[in-house]
Amino acid sequence: MAPSRHTRSPRAALRAVLVTAGLLAAALQPAAAGTTGLRLQAAASLHGPAAGRPLPLGIAAALADELAGATTATASLELPPHLIHPVPPQRTAGPAPADEAAGGPSPPEKPYGWARLRHDLPFVARKPANLSSGEKWSALAVTGTTAALYVFREDIREAWQDSSSDSRTDFLNSSRIMGGAGFAPAVAFAAWAASQLTDNEREREAAQLVLESWAMSAAVAGIGSFVLAAERPEDGNNVELFSTEGRGVSVDVALAASVIPPLRRQYLRVQPGDGTGRRILKHGISALLYSGMVLVALQRIDADKHWAPDVFLGAVTGLAVGGALNQAHDEAQATRSQVHLEVLPGGLVLTWNLNLGPT
Numbered sequence: 001m002a003p004s005r006h007t008r009s010p011r012a013a014l015r016a017v018l019v020t021a022g023l024l025a026a027a028l029q030p031a032a033a034g035t036t037g038l039r040l041q042a043a044a045s046l047h048g049p050a051a052g053r054p055l056p057l058g059i060a061a062a063l064a065d066e067l068a069g070a071t072t073a074t075a076s077l078e079l080p081p082h083l084i085h086p087v088p089p090q091r092t093a094g095p096a097p098a099d100e101a102a103g104g105p106s107p108p109e110k111p112y113g114w115a116r117l118r119h120d121l122p123f124v125a126r127k128p129a130n131l132s133s134g135e136k137w138s139a140l141a142v143t144g145t146t147a148a149l150y151v152f153r154e155d156i157r158e159a160w161q162d163s164s165s166d167s168r169t170d171f172l173n174s175s176r177i178m179g180g181a182g183f184a185p186a187v188a189f190a191a192w193a194a195s196q197l198t199d200n201e202r203e204r205e206a207a208q209l210v211l212e213s214w215a216m217s218a219a220v221a222g223i224g225s226f227v228l229a230a231e232r233p234e235d236g237n238n239v240e241l242f243s244t245e246g247r248g249v250s251v252d253v254a255l256a257a258s259v260i261p262p263l264r265r266q267y268l269r270v271q272p273g274d275g276t277g278r279r280i281l282k283h284g285i286s287a288l289l290y291s292g293m294v295l296v297a298l299q300r301i302d303a304d305k306h307w308a309p310d311v312f313l314g315a316v317t318g319l320a321v322g323g324a325l326n327q328a329h330d331e332a333q334a335t336r337s338q339v340h341l342e343v344l345p346g347g348l349v350l351t352w353n354l355n356l357g358p359t
Helices: 010-027 098-102 114-129 133-151 153-162 166-174 183-198 201-227 251-258 260-268 276-302 308-336
Strands: 055-065 069-079 228-230 239-241 339-344 347-353
Touching (some): 114 201, 114 308, 183 201, 228 308, 251 276
Antiparallel strands (some): 339 347
């Protein structure tokens, strides 16, 4: 009896399976940081020891989710050796990660600890040399805004001082909470204490992110004040380069801004499954954090301690350092979410883990 014309050959069936797997992998590629990631590691050779006969291909898939647990599915195919070829590493389009572009070490396995700190410090230091095209445009916008504020800084100071009042000064002085030296360490301690109760890596990572962002932002603001050494408004209007007497970048505002990116990454990013109430809550808390930063900036102007460009550069410093640390942790998280090909006697095993990020 002649076979049906709808019957597929084994090779055609295999191609259909591989095409389906490719489409699934493409669909799982991340559209933005923090979403499901899929990365492929290639074995040096996928040819088994028994050349000339079909090799069993075992596929084990594990989808990890912090809330829902894990599910496992297995399947097997008879794959002829002549169809097996080494698989090149896969990566999404766009600029190379900062570590890869600069030839840096691979990120550590844990998202916290001393190894994580040793990775984050050089990552932030190399970041200015590894800006994406969008980040370069942002840097250009910051430069232009700073120049404009310098042109009008005395007019801004005069207008603000002319409209000063005791009630406004009292309000701003009482609102300078986030600019205090102890605010970020207190937030970090609260996150770490919560991790002792929940045993959740997210809280430990949050504590370290906040402390790193706080310390690095203070250091970068200090360097910026040395490079762009502007006098305090109450002392004069001179601006020098490379002087230890300068105050060209507000450290208080940098400290206030430094806690925002880590907290948003760990707790305030809107997830696809968030309901309306949760979305409103996350946006509301984010707005409060940014408002706190702005109040610190206004207080420094009101107290005649900083010019308008000083507080602007302080805010940019804290947000940029925190954002760079977020990127370092996002790339490490994507690295931990990957596919492994392992060659075994008589075949190979494909395993993939999908890290869905902090929830």
